[in-house]
Amino acid sequence: MNIPFVDLKAQYLRIRPEVDAAIARVLSEAAFIGGSHVKAFEEAFATYCGVQHCVGVGNGTDAITIALRGLGIGPGDEVITAANSFIASAEAISNAGARVVFADVGAESYTLDPARVEAAITPRTRAILVVHLYGQPAQMDALLELGRARGLHVIEDAAQAHGAEWQGRPVGSLGSVACFSFYPGKNLGAYGDGGAIVTDDAELADRVRMLANHGRVSKYDHGCEGFNSRLDGIQAAILFVKLACLDRWNRERNVAAARYDELLRDTRVVTPARLAGAQHVFHLYVVRVPERDRIRAALAEQGIEVGVHYPIALPNLSAYRYLGHAPSDFPVATHCSGEILSLPIFPELSEEQIAEVCGALRRLL
Numbered sequence: 001m002n003i004p005f006v007d008l009k010a011q012y013l014r015i016r017p018e019v020d021a022a023i024a025r026v027l028s029e030a031a032f033i034g035g036s037h038v039k040a041f042e043e044a045f046a047t048y049c050g051v052q053h054c055v056g057v058g059n060g061t062d063a064i065t066i067a068l069r070g071l072g073i074g075p076g077d078e079v080i081t082a083a084n085s086f087i088a089s090a091e092a093i094s095n096a097g098a099r100v101v102f103a104d105v106g107a108e109s110y111t112l113d114p115a116r117v118e119a120a121i122t123p124r125t126r127a128i129l130v131v132h133l134y135g136q137p138a139q140m141d142a143l144l145e146l147g148r149a150r151g152l153h154v155i156e157d158a159a160q161a162h163g164a165e166w167q168g169r170p171v172g173s174l175g176s177v178a179c180f181s182f183y184p185g186k187n188l189g190a191y192g193d194g195g196a197i198v199t200d201d202a203e204l205a206d207r208v209r210m211l212a213n214h215g216r217v218s219k220y221d222h223g224c225e226g227f228n229s230r231l232d233g234i235q236a237a238i239l240f241v242k243l244a245c246l247d248r249w250n251r252e253r254n255v256a257a258a259r260y261d262e263l264l265r266d267t268r269v270v271t272p273a274r275l276a277g278a279q280h281v282f283h284l285y286v287v288r289v290p291e292r293d294r295i296r297a298a299l300a301e302q303g304i305e306v307g308v309h310y311p312i313a314l315p316n317l318s319a320y321r322y323l324g325h326a327p328s329d330f331p332v333a334t335h336c337s338g339e340i341l342s343l344p345i346f347p348e349l350s351e352e353q354i355a356e357v358c359g360a361l362r363r364l365l
């Protein structure tokens with residue numbers, strides 16, 4: 001049996017009539033950039049995140065860059081982020097003109113270790129960019145407290161965590177501002193690129209809206225140079241349809257995760273920990289296994305698609321050689337990068353498929 005890592009076609013088939021009708025409406029109205037579909041989605045997504053404002057942008061990376069710029073963070077400033085994440089988290093900090101400072105992650109949570117963040121703070125630090133990696137909120141109590149105590153913005157990179165909660169509060173409503181990606185494979189994915197910035201701060205919302213649209217204050221009046229980074233009408237209309245399904249899909253991901261936990265109990269596979277207070281949405285189901293590369297290759301040979309998120313910790317990438325780090329500076333992220341393995345997970349994943357993956361893993365171990 002071939003088991004894909006994600007199955008976006010299966011998801012489309014569940015919502016095809018609604019999506020096709022939504023796209024047709026945008027086409028017939030020619031509401032391609034801005035317009036009623038973008039506005040409707042922005043309002044719905046702000047409500048979903050429990051905040052006042054949502055600004056649609058071109059992608060999740062831009063969302064972070066523009067949020068940083070909106071907070072006045074740029075050259076001369078430092079922003080701390082996680083040593084284990086997708087490069088976009090760090091890249092966005094550099095794109096804003098600030099300096100990336102990495103902090104190691106926890107061995108159970110895979111998210112920022114508050115003690116390591118504290119140790120990385122300097123007089124130039126302006127913000128902590130917290131990544132809710134794999135779909136689980138980071139340890140927000142300690143990180144928010146640290147931000148408060150040291151006068152730092154806490155920015156959420158929620159690109160992998162749409163719908164996750166920390167102590168009953170949705171991600172997106174926890175920090176000064178939060179950034180989402182709607183890349184197709186995310187828990188809430190468009191059919192192309194898309195992103196959003198959400199916040200309760202009305203002035204910040206106005207600033208990021210202006211920045212994302214060429215610094216525009218009116219058609220040909222520009223208050224500053226900005227970006228061309230907008231959510232388009234077709235994507236917004238698709239996202240509006242899909243947002244109504246998100247909670248159900250996240251529950252289905254949790255059912256799949258619980259089934260994996262059960263079938264992998266009493267093996268050498270280290271299954272994902274759930275932090276107390278966190279409601280995980282399993283964007284990824286990441287285990288740790290010995291001899292990861294052998295197992296990964298053997299699973300692939302049997303038609304089971306798996307992934308590694310991420311095989312090289314960010315500070316160890318060539319892109320960050322200029323920071324002059326050694327892998328031993330980030331022992332947890334570096335160690336985990338050699339053991340982590342992402343098993344197939346998506347809402348439509350069947351019990352049979354999960355059993356097949358777990359059976360194959362047990363045989364290989």
Ligand SMILES: *Cc1c(COP(=O)(O)O)cnc(C)c1O
Pocket residue numbers: 059060061062085086088089131157159160180181182183193194195
């Ligand atoms: C996907 C992702 C991003 C970037 O989103 P894009 O829409 O691809 O630019 C940022 N951070 C994390 C953690 C991501 O997984």
